[in-house]
Amino acid sequence: MKTLLSIKNLFAGIGAKEILKGVNMNIGSKEMHVIMGPNGSGKSTLANVLMGNPKFSHLSGEIIFRNKNIKSESPDKRAAMGLFLAFQYPREISGVALNRFLFLAYSKLKSGKDKKYKQISVFEFQEKLQEEMKKLKINSELTSRGINEGFSGGEKKKAEMLQLGILDPEMAILDETDSGLDVDALKIVAEAINRFSKKNKAVLLVTHYQRLLKYLNPNFIHVMIDGKIVQSGGPELVKKIEKEGYGNFLNG
Amino acid sequence: MPKHKRHKIQDVILGSSTIKEAWENKNPAPYLAGSKKGLDEDLVRxxxxxxxxxxxxxxxxLASLKLFYTIPLPQWGPDLRKLNLEQITYYAKAVDRQSQDWKDVPQDIKKTFDRLGIPEAEQKVLAGVGAQYESTVIYHNLKKQFRDQGVIFEDLDVALHEYPDLVKQYFMKCVSPALHKFAALHGAVWSGGTFLYIPKGVKVDMPLQAYFRMNAAGMGQFEHxxxxxxxxxxGHYIEGCSAPRYGVDSLxxxxxxxxxxxxxxxRYSSIESWSKDAYNLNTKRAIVGRDAHMEWVGGNFGSAITMLYPCSVLAGIGASADHLGLAFANKGQKQDTGAKVIHIASNTSSKIQMKSISKNGGISIYRGLxxxxxxxxxxxxxxxxxxxxxxxxxxxxxxPEMKIANQSATVAxxxxxxxxxxxxxxxxxxxxxxxxEAATMIVNxxxxxxxxxxxxEYALEMNRMIELEMEGSVG
Structure with a gap:
């Protein structure tokens, strides 16, 4: 299978603190990978560094996405190349309506990808949006509010899945997308991830818990401890973690 | 967009010296030939x-002129000493101005108008060319709809002749020439402007716009x-000038x-965008009667120094006022804006919401009373x-200044x-x-x-102005 994303000996930190200490990973274009690990192991940092969050510094190593080292590319360039990050804590941006913002982002990404793309009308876009919202059981009033403005925790996470569905990238990085969800919302989010994955897209899911995983069929599980991947394997690793916790990995 | 081009447009918007020179060289302002600088009694007469x-x-x-000579410059707020009152042209005949031709307007300026999405007819007005014709057309459309109900919407110079008693009864009775030095100056040299009269019980349900007319009046810098x-x-009256002006006067x-x-x-709404070398010392005031309601909505872009504090005098029991304002201070600008509310009567209420944006060394000051x-x-x-x-x-x-002489007041x-x-x-x-784009979106x-x-349409224009002001804001 073709490698879509290749992370080579990646280091990164914030201020003087080193967080990622040499991460290596390859993700194929149709694969679903899961990174698990205890709090503070560097999972979220990895997700953010992959998307180009400027908050993190001292970067070294390589991030090869679609045969290009994107380590120094800006987040918007990475988005244009087909990378997407669903945030652990989606930002609330008041006064900017979610539907307007999404229409702009959608038009921009589409026309950047396909020179012949003909802009769809606001009306057509609204229909597309409604359809996606129905699948996610999102209240239709929500998208005319400011981005995530006054959304509940669950609504925010669903809104991230809405953006994923609309923007339709090549690879989704999902940062703790399961946190703060009740069982019903968890299922809805899992379905959205599966829909995306079934379009032969790549997924990198970062999670602390395994509860989302019983609805998904990941190909690979990686365990991250202290800024490094300490073990990789198939879905069976989840069971091991469930039984033993991260303690054994810590000692290993 | 390539960087140099972006700067060019920015310069037009900022009214920088290069573009200003280009404009002046191409259009030597013939309408100013017969005008003189400075102010004296002869000019007022x-x-x-x-x-x-x-x-x-x-x-x-003449009485206002006397006051102007005696009242000192404000002893607070932005420094106005650089404003050379001897170098201002206080009056230029608008008629001469129209001899300018649209085709003489520099390409850059036309492009800026295009970017702002202003139709050509309006662009001509904004550039100070061929104004009268288009404005007359707009004007009559409005008249037609409301004339039957007794609404008067006229150029103030015209109204002074057609409705002399009405004008005399109210003219500068709300803003006295004695209020401050520039109110006095205004009283002496005012020219052009709008007269709006809505009779008892008449509800004008669409905004009356003075987009064209304000500019059509020629210089329009002392409009009333x-x-x-x-x-x-x-009623709702709205005036906007979302394009830069290229006046030679700077006051x-x-x-x-x-x-x-x-x-x-x-409701009075305005979007002001004077060229960035101008002093915008504007006075706005309303007297609000019993159970009446006044709303001020304003956006201030442009000008080097703005001093503008719309004022509501709540004179009748149960009167209320809303003040909504926005100021954008970019490089070299001081936006000293705010609101004044004077509660004279009981059970009156006021709400003031002000937003300011400062960029590239700009200074925004909220000054309220x-x-x-x-x-x-x-x-x-x-x-x-x-x-x-x-x-x-x-x-x-x-x-924020507060003078609270009655302990029953609730102030937040x-x-x-x-x-x-x-x-x-x-x-x-x-x-x-x-x-x-992200920063612009957040500011919007x-x-x-x-x-x-x-x-x-004004909201969209304001968004476009923000976009122009935000250019070059990141990286």
Missing amino acids: FISKEKNEPQWMLEHR TLIIIEESGV HAGCVEVFVKDNAHF LDVRSGAENVVSNINCDALILDDISQSQTV HEASAGKINEDDIFYLCSRGLAPE GFINPIAKELPL
Whole structure:
């Protein structure tokens, strides 16, 4: 299978603190990978560094996405190349309506990808949006509010899945997308991830818990401890973690 | 867009010296040939004679001139000592101005108008060319709809002749020439402007716009707006100038007077964007009657120094006022704006919401006065100021003054100042927006509470102005 994303000996930190200490990973274009690990192991940092969050510094190593080292590319360039990050804590941006913002982002990404793309009308876009919202059981009033403005925790996470569905990238990085969800919302989010994955897209899911995983069929599980991947394997690793916790990995 | 081009457009918007020179070289301002700089009694008499004004108006002008000589410059706020009052052209005949031709307008300026999405007819007006014709057309359309109900919407110079008693009864009775030095100056040299009269009980349900006319009046820098809403009348007046002006004069001392009678509702909206070398020293004031309501909605872009504090005098029991304002201070600009509310009567209420944006060394100052008089019982006032500071070299200040002479008043004041959150920028960029687009979007979100109070086309224009101001803001 073709490698879509290749992370080579990646280091990164914030201020003087080193967080990622040499991460290596390859993700194929149709694969679903899961990174698990205890709090503070560097999972979220990895997700953010992959998307180009400027908050993190001292970067070294390589991030090869679609045969290009994107380590120094800006987040918007990475988005244009087909990378997407669903945030652990989606930002609330008041006064900017979610539907307007999404229409702009959608038009921009589409026309950047396909020179012949003909802009769809606001009306057509609204229909597309409604359809996606129905699948996610999102209240239709929500998208005319400011981005995530006054959304509940669950609504925010669903809104991230809405953006994923609309923007339709090549690879989704999902940062703790399961946190703060009740069982019903968890299922809805899992379905959205599966829909995306079934379009032969790549997924990198970062999670602390395994509860989302019983609805998904990941190909690979990686365990991250202290800024490094300490073990990789198939879905069976989840069971091991469930039984033993991260303690054994810590000692290993 | 390549960087050099962006700067060029920016320069046009900023009215920088290069573009200004190009403009002046190409268009040597023939209408100024017969005009003179500086101010004296002869000029004031000349203006009045040119306009064929009644004797009382001449006397008003001369009395105002005397006040102008005696009142000192304000001893507070921005430094006005650089403003050379001897170098100002106080009056130029608008008729001569129209000899300019649209085809002489520099390409760059036309392009800027295009970017702002202003139709060609309006562009011509804004460039100071061929104004009269288009404005007359617009004007009559409005008249047709409301004339039957007795609404008067006229050029103030015209109204002075057609409705002399009405004008005399109200003219500068709300803003006295003795109020401050520039009100006095205005009283002496005012020219052009709008007269709006809504009779008792008449509800004008669409905004009356003075987009064209304000500019059509020629120089328009001392324009006077006189608005009277009779009992239970309803109206909304909006004036906008969302394109830069290329006047040679650099002082704008306009005046807006609004009389809102008992039970009437009125909203005054404006978007001002003077060229960035101008002093915008504008006076706006409303007297609000019993159970009447006044709303001020304003956006201030442009000008080097702005001093503008729309004022509501709540004179009738149960009167209320809303002040909504936005100021954008870019490089070299001081936006000293705010609101004044004077609670004279009982059970009056006021709400003030101000937003400011400072960028590239710009300074935004909120200056407010809340004045609750001793006889005013149960006054309620809410003041809210939010400042967005886009970089480390820009500033924001808040100077709220409160004089509360009645202990039954309930007053709340909230102020916040902050920067654009980097995490917000990253969030929007991760969806494909360039950093500048993301910042612009956040700023537009910040001003949304004000933009949403404007009619759609003005709100869109305001968003476009923000986009232009935000160019080159990141990286």
